[in-house]
Amino acid sequence: MNDAERNELRALFAGMHDGRLSEVDHARLERILAESGAARRLWFLHCDIETGLADWAATRDAKSSLPAPSPRGHRLWNWRWLAPLVAAAVVILGAMVWRPRIPSAEPVESPAHGVAVLARAVGVEWANNGGERAVGAVLAAGTLKLVSGAVLVEFYSGARVVVEGPAELRLMTSGKVELIAGKINAHVPTQAHGFTVLAAGAKVVDHGTDFGVVVSGAAPSEVHVFAGEVEVSLAKSAPRIMHEDEAVRIEGHAFAAIPSARPAFLSEEELARRDVANASERFARWREARGMLSADAGAIVHYLFDDADVAERRLANHSASAAPDGGASIVGGAWAEGRWPGKRALEFRGEGDRVRLSAASPKMAAVTLLAWVRVEALPRWQNVLLAADSEEPGALHWHLTQHGELRLEIARDLGRPQVDWEAVNSAPFVTPDRFGQWLLLATTFDGTTIRHYGNGQLIGSGASFTPPELHIGTAEVGNWRGGTQRHLAAAMDEFAILSRAMGAEEIRAVYQAGK
Amino acid sequence: MTDVFDPNDRHAEFVRLLNAGHRRLLGYLVSLLGKRHDAEDVLQRASVAMWRRFETFQGGPTERPEEALAGFLAWASTVAFYEAKNFQRAAARSRLRFSDELVQTLAEERVADLVETDARHEALEHCIGKLDDPAQRLVEAAYLEEGSLTALAEKLGRAPQTLYNKLNLLRRALADCVTKRLAES
Numbered sequence: 001m002n003d004a005e006r007n008e009l010r011a012l013f014a015g016m017h018d019g020r021l022s023e024v025d026h027a028r029l030e031r032i033l034a035e036s037g038a039a040r041r042l043w044f045l046h047c048d049i050e051t052g053l054a055d056w057a058a059t060r061d062a063k064s065s066l067p068a069p070s071p072r073g074h075r076l077w078n079w080r081w082l083a084p085l086v087a088a089a090v091v092i093l094g095a096m097v098w099r100p101r102i103p104s105a106e107p108v109e110s111p112a113h114g115v116a117v118l119a120r121a122v123g124v125e126w127a128n129n130g131g132e133r134a135v136g137a138v139l140a141a142g143t144l145k146l147v148s149g150a151v152l153v154e155f156y157s158g159a160r161v162v163v164e165g166p167a168e169l170r171l172m173t174s175g176k177v178e179l180i181a182g183k184i185n186a187h188v189p190t191q192a193h194g195f196t197v198l199a200a201g202a203k204v205v206d207h208g209t210d211f212g213v214v215v216s217g218a219a220p221s222e223v224h225v226f227a228g229e230v231e232v233s234l235a236k237s238a239p240r241i242m243h244e245d246e247a248v249r250i251e252g253h254a255f256a257a258i259p260s261a262r263p264a265f266l267s268e269e270e271l272a273r274r275d276v277a278n279a280s281e282r283f284a285r286w287r288e289a290r291g292m293l294s295a296d297a298g299a300i301v302h303y304l305f306d307d308a309d310v311a312e313r314r315l316a317n318h319s320a321s322a323a324p325d326g327g328a329s330i331v332g333g334a335w336a337e338g339r340w341p342g343k344r345a346l347e348f349r350g351e352g353d354r355v356r357l358s359a360a361s362p363k364m365a366a367v368t369l370l371a372w373v374r375v376e377a378l379p380r381w382q383n384v385l386l387a388a389d390s391e392e393p394g395a396l397h398w399h400l401t402q403h404g405e406l407r408l409e410i411a412r413d414l415g416r417p418q419v420d421w422e423a424v425n426s427a428p429f430v431t432p433d434r435f436g437q438w439l440l441l442a443t444t445f446d447g448t449t450i451r452h453y454g455n456g457q458l459i460g461s462g463a464s465f466t467p468p469e470l471h472i473g474t475a476e477v478g479n480w481r482g483g484t485q486r487h488l489a490a491a492m493d494e495f496a497i498l499s500r501a502m503g504a505e506e507i508r509a510v511y512q513a514g515k
Numbered sequence: 516m517t518d519v520f521d522p523n524d525r526h527a528e529f530v531r532l533l534n535a536g537h538r539r540l541l542g543y544l545v546s547l548l549g550k551r552h553d554a555e556d557v558l559q560r561a562s563v564a565m566w567r568r569f570e571t572f573q574g575g576p577t578e579r580p581e582e583a584l585a586g587f588l589a590w591a592s593t594v595a596f597y598e599a600k601n602f603q604r605a606a607a608r609s610r611l612r613f614s615d616e617l618v619q620t621l622a623e624e625r626v627a628d629l630v631e632t633d634a635r636h637e638a639l640e641h642c643i644g645k646l647d648d649p650a651q652r653l654v655e656a657a658y659l660e661e662g663s664l665t666a667l668a669e670k671l672g673r674a675p676q677t678l679y680n681k682l683n684l685l686r687r688a689l690a691d692c693v694t695k696r697l698a699e700s
Binding site: 021033037044047050052061381382401422423425460462463484 | 601639689
């Protein structure tokens with residue numbers, strides 16, 4: 001290698017380290033490294049210089065800035081996951097702060113971003129570009145767009161707003177919204193005084209009230225007061241105070257009095273009634289559809305968490321092809337409400353909570369794992385959904401990472417004393433904004449590719465080696481038998497294992513029938 | 516399956532080995548992934564996987580710490596290798612990465628190459644000491660935090676490319692200095 005070649009390589013190395021290489025340069029670097037052993041040795045040297053420089057910078061920074069607190073964007077090398085593992089952790093921690101700070105894109109504390117919570121949603125069709133929101137979701141500043149249906153939004157300020165679709169509502173702060181189109185019915189308690197609605201050039205400021213606002217493209221906008229008083233103002237006119245049972249139509253730059261029409265606005269009570277009716281409809285739909293999964297020729301395990309009386313500590317396996325003893329034992333856990341009123345779920349909370357199952361499965365070449373869960377938190381690096389006892393090649397471990405990624409691990413024999421585990425993660429899906437919501441998690445493996453689904457959508461996939469066969473055998477749901485804590489903090493109200501890989505359409509159908 | 520060892524001792528041993536091997540494992544991952552920040556993320560995930568599997572790791576009886584560490588590194592680098600592959604699959608669509616074949620080749624050769632790492636780092640420390648103050652400050656800014664070089668460029672009213680060029684010259688000079696020093700010793 002002459003100097004010019006060496007210098008070219010070094011420029012490519014630097015680009016690679018900085019993530020600034022063009023595709024062409026990247027291809028060139030790859031070709032050179034593939035062809036030349038000398039180039040690879042130089043690359044290794046430069047990689048060591050890269051880590052050495054980072055070490056040096058961190059050490060120097062630590063010296064110059066002690067004892068100042070870590071600035072944001074820095075963190076100690078994250079060993080917190082180790083702490084709860086052993087009693088001696090505290091002693092060891094002292095010796096563990098050997099790492100200087102290591103920069104990270106991850107902020108130490110994330111800022112609060114919500115202004116409201118979506119408290120109810122009944123028969124809602126969300127606009128494609130507005131993004132679907134689930135009940136219980138934290139709503140950040142931004143726009144809610146409903147094609148049809150109705151929702152109840154509870155603002156952090158305490159104000160409660162029923163939005164009837166079709167509607168477009170922009171949440172600005174916890175005390176201010178803009179109604180771009182549609183109909184809202186607002187209830188503003190004392191603690192939320194000053195709640196403001198911007199609507200088609202008018203500004204409506206509440207003084208402790210119930211009031212309604214309508215904005216439609218064609219007809220003039222209207223403000224109706226049902227209780228208390230509000231102040232309405234337009235750009236070019238003095239504010240007007242409106243009292244109970246008053247209503248105005250906004251015509252250009254003026255107000256015209258009209259009769260107040262409370263029944264025209266959907267009330268919270270009516271929305272709640274519809275919600276209950278809607279839930280029992282969905283519950284009924286699920287009861288009809290669940291048989292499909294149980295009857296599937298590939299179904300090995302199908303738990304509904306809904307059959308036994310509460311004193312029963314055994315889960316019946318509803319899979320049609322199940323061996324007579326294919327049930328499971330509940331260890332710990334507590335019954336909680338499931339997806340709908342009247343549907344039960346098993347809540348995993350404590351260190352010991354688990355469902356212990358024995359799935360006498362035939363030799364499997366493919367698998368589908370499905371679970372409806374409501375995750376409360378992901379406090380551990382591994383939060384087990386399913387863990388086989390066996391560590392034989394082909395054994396499966398299915399869990400959620402601390403970042404909310406679905407992860408499937410398959411044990412692999414590489415001829416060494418211990419098995420290796422090949423894994424494929426999804427993109428983060430069970431993120432804090434989805435905590436507290438019922439989610440369908442599914443992972444399939446068809447012998448070559450692992451695919452992860454969240455609520456029926458593909459959220460990640462990757463190639464895997466092809467194991468001779470897959471094992472479930474004796475396994476645990478929500479926990480595992482190893483020496484470290486990996487138990488789930490979630491409620492589960494349906495769980496299935498199939499010995500075939502379901503397709504994307506099928507998984508979407510399971511989601512549609514069960515959401 | 517877990518009560519064959521005292522977890523406290525086992526944990527202490529794990530932490531000791533990981534501490535001792537951390538630098539080399541990071542260097543190993545950088546050579547497969549390119550970006551140090553990616554390597555750090557992957558190593559963090561890999562260390563979790565290592566601890567989970569540590570009970571199955573058989574270091575073998577040895578009186579010599581260097582041998583125990585080499586055994587650990589051989590085992591740990593495989594765990595890290597799979598974690599790196601997993602990471603690359605997830606990132607496949609969003610960034611450029613080395614092909615699977617190249618990663619395989621690099622991984623195999625790099626394990627043997629890691630015995631050089633400590634000597635390189637020692638030499639590097641000596642070589643950085645010879646840089647002038649502005650050069651040291653540039654290195655510090657570039658390596659302390661992702662994106663901080665661009666921020667520094669803004670502060671100085673310079674084009675980021677100018678600083679990257681300077682940084683690359685420094686890297687080149689440091690590599691030459693390290694090579695020379697290693698050849699001398």
